[in-house]
Amino acid sequence: MKTTISQVANHLEQTVTIGAWLSNKRSSGKIAFLQLRDGTGFMQGVVVKSDVSEEIFQIAKGLTQETSIYVTGKIVEDTRSKFGYEMQVSGIEVIHESHDYPITPKEHGIEFLMDHRHLWLRSKKQHAVMKIRNEIIRATYNFFNENGYVKIDPPILTGSSAEGTTELFHTKYFEEEAYLSQSGQLYMEAAAMAFGKVFSFGPTFRAEKSKTRRHLIEFWMIEPEMAFVTHEESLEIQENYVSYVVKSVLDNCQLELDILERDLSKLENITAPFPRISYDDAITLLKEKGFTDIEWGEDFGAPHETAIAEDFDKPVFITNYPAEIKAFYMKPVPDRPEVVLCADLIAPEGYGEIIGGSQRIDDLELMKERYEQHGLTGPEYKWYQELRKYGSVPHSGFGLGLERTVAWISGVDHVRETIPFPRLLNRLYP
Template sequence: MKTTISQAPKFLGQEVTIGAWLANKRSSGKIAFLQLRDGTGFMQGVVAKNDVSEETFQLAKNITQESSMYITGTIVEDKRSPFGYEMQVSNIELIQEAIDYPITPKDHGTEFLMDHRHLWLRSKKQHAVMKVRNEIIRATYQYFNENDYVKVDPPILTGSSAEGTTELFHTKYFDEEAYLSQSGQLYMEAAAMALGKVFSFGPTFRAEKSKTRRHLIEFWMIEPEMAFMDHDESLEVQEQYVSFVVQSVLENCRLELDTLERDTSTLENVKAPFPRISYDDAVTLLQEKGFDDIQWGEDFGAPHETAIAEHYDKPVFITNYPADIKAFYMKPDPNRPEVVLCADLIAPEGYGEVIGGSQRIDDLDLMKQRYEEHNLTSDAYKWYLELRQYGSVPHSGFGLGLERTVAWLSGVEHVRETIPFPRLLNRLYP
């Protein structure tokens, strides 16, 4: 019977064959312990000299790291291992012997590991991070599908910018100018006017020359947009969605979180509702905490966000930022037009902003005014203005950065480990 490591517990007491690679090994006299991986998980194979042929035992003792094989044996319980099961090996069929595998069990520098990212992905901790990422994606689709959202794919090549052109990658589109998308939001607004509640999930690009642990050049965004929904209703969606994803990861990635040595106590507390603090009160709080550099009207940096998050035991919404530091499409507060109906969701433990969202301007005259203020008078934005001209309704949306969320839930320090092949300021390889 051919199976996988993740399915092996279903075959307790039975002999199975698994296609696997050797992650590590140790041997002691008449027994060899093979640490196996097959992409679905990690499991130990025990090779006892008295239970196998001499040829198989010598192969087990001499097989090299990352060599590939078909390995056959009986699945038994092993309460000492995190997985809970191991294989009592009866036969090994070598597929390919790996010679001089460059990533050994010793410590390596980050740059070396990034140069060998195509191989580093095979390691136990990187495997665990990718499984957490996959669960976030799976839970995202489940949440939005179960709540009657329609998946829509906005274009990656655009003729205009969502939030200004200073951080866009420019390219030629035949005889026209084009950009790599920094957000699908404007297109998602059009989709919401057609389909009601929509969400996108895809790559976005920021030509931001940043080297911080929170930034990537290419990253993935989940961007829902909802017609007939105001700002407060959108905040409820955001906290319910994030709570659902976090609890799904806790339920379905327990082994991976253990591998990552993630303290899950703060994650277990992530359940709606989340606390909220206005931008005004956040500025006051920061000044009380000794951040004399921050004044009303200035945006928050990473240290400011971390200080605010430390004041709470859950993710926290910072609401109603000044209009001058937010995007042109955000709806002003009717009672206080110098601030907009928006919020950033700040994750605990110093992981920073994971969601940015707002209610969008739905008034045609106000949007025309914004166009003039931001010099958006070109034909490239005509279609976006028409959304306010033909059946405009109150609508809201948000964007969640996948890699920052993966970093937060898996507990890794840098977002470069949360995407299979990171694109950084000075890295386009591999």
């Protein structure tokens, strides 16, 4: 009977066959321990010389790293391993021998590993990170589907900037100038006016010449947009969503979190509601912490976000930033137009901003003013203005960066390990 490593618990004391690769091996004169992986998980296979033919034992002793095999044997409990099961091997069929596999159990430098990313993905820790990423994606779809959202796919090629910045990848679109999307948000606002509550999940691109551990050139964003929803209501949705995702990972990725040696107590504490601190109070807090050079009106960098997060054991919302340092579409705070109804959600443990969100301007005349202030006078923005012309309503939305969220929940240091094939300032291979 064929099965997979992830399903062996259903075949206790049964003989099964699994297609697998040999990730590692150790052997003595009378026994060989095979570390097997099949894509669904990792498991040990034990080959005892006295229990198999001489031919099978010699095959087991001669297996090389990443050789592909069909391995047959009885599934038994193994209380010594976190996985809980192992195979008592009775048969091995070699599919393809692997020779001189470049990633050995010894230590390798990060550039070497990144050059071999197509192979590094096979390793136990990288496998665990990708499984956690997959669980976050699965939980995301569940959360929004359960709460009545419609998934809408915005275009990747656009004729305008969502954020009004110059950090865009330009491309020719036949005879026109086009850009790779830096956010689907403007299109999601249009979708919200048609469907009420929507979300997107797709790739975005930022032409930032940044080499920090928090930045990628290509990354994935989850961007919900909600009609008839205020900024405060949006904050509640955000904290409930993040809490839901963290709980899903805790419930379904215990083995992966253990492989990554993640401190579960820090994740178990992530439940809504989350604390809030205004931008004004954040400036005061930073000055008290020794950041004497920071002045009101300046944006926060990674050291500032980390310092603020140190005072909280949950993600913290920093609210009501100055309008001058935020996007043109954010709604001003009533009676205080110099700041806007927005918030960045800062993850604990130094992982920085994982969500940016705001209530959007719904007044046509104010939006026209913002267009002029930001020099957005081209015809490519006409459709976006029309959303305020034909049945405008209060609406809010946010964007969660998937890779930063994966890094935080899995506890890895750098976002380059949270996406299968990272695109960095100096890396377009493999």
